Amino acid sequence: MKILIVYDSLFGNTEKIAHAIKEGIGKKGIVVRKVKEVKPEHMKNIDLLIVGSPVHGGRPSQDTKKFLECISKASWKVHMRRHLIQGFRLKVRVHL
Numbered sequence: 001m002k003i004l005i006v007y008d009s010l011f012g013n014t015e016k017i018a019h020a021i022k023e024g025i026g027k028k029g030i031v032v033r034k035v036k037e038v039k040p041e042h043m044k045n046i047d048l049l050i051v052g053s054p055v056h057g058g059r060p061s062q063d064t065k066k067f068l069e070c071i072s073k074a075s076w077k078v079h080m081r082r083h084l085i086q087g088f089r090l091k092v093r094v095h096l
């Protein structure tokens with residue numbers, strides 16, 4: 001199972017949690033990346049996406065918001081392509 005954990009962090013708290021989640025799951029194939037470093041190719045063929053952000057003014061950080069907007073548009077295209085060609089759905093779960 002390929003899991004991508006994406007986080008944003010100014011002071012290191014959310015970063016620590018992201019790595020703790022990876023250790024807690026304790027399986028191979030889990031990658032932790034800072035949100036600004038995520039590239040489209042990192043999103044390919046993932047089974048589970050976990051997103052963590054510090055709270056800024058009651059909302060996720062700006063970079064996290066941008067990322068979520070980006071994947072909400074992109075994941076639909078990925079889903080449609082897979083659904084039509086391979087007949088299965090890509091499950092993307094977003095946890096804040």
Ligand SMILES: Cc1cc2nc3c(=O)[nH]c(=O)nc-3n(C[C@H](O)[C@H](O)[C@H](O)COP(=O)(O)O)c2cc1C
Pocket residue numbers: 008009010011012013014015054055056057058059
């Ligand atoms: C600019 C700014 C705005 C914040 N706004 C909130 C907030 O609205 N609610 C809250 O509970 N914490 C808020 N915090 C606190 C951070 O969410 C909290 O310290 C968090 O653990 C920081 O995570 P990080 O170490 O990964 O950056 C804010 C922090 C900063 C720097």
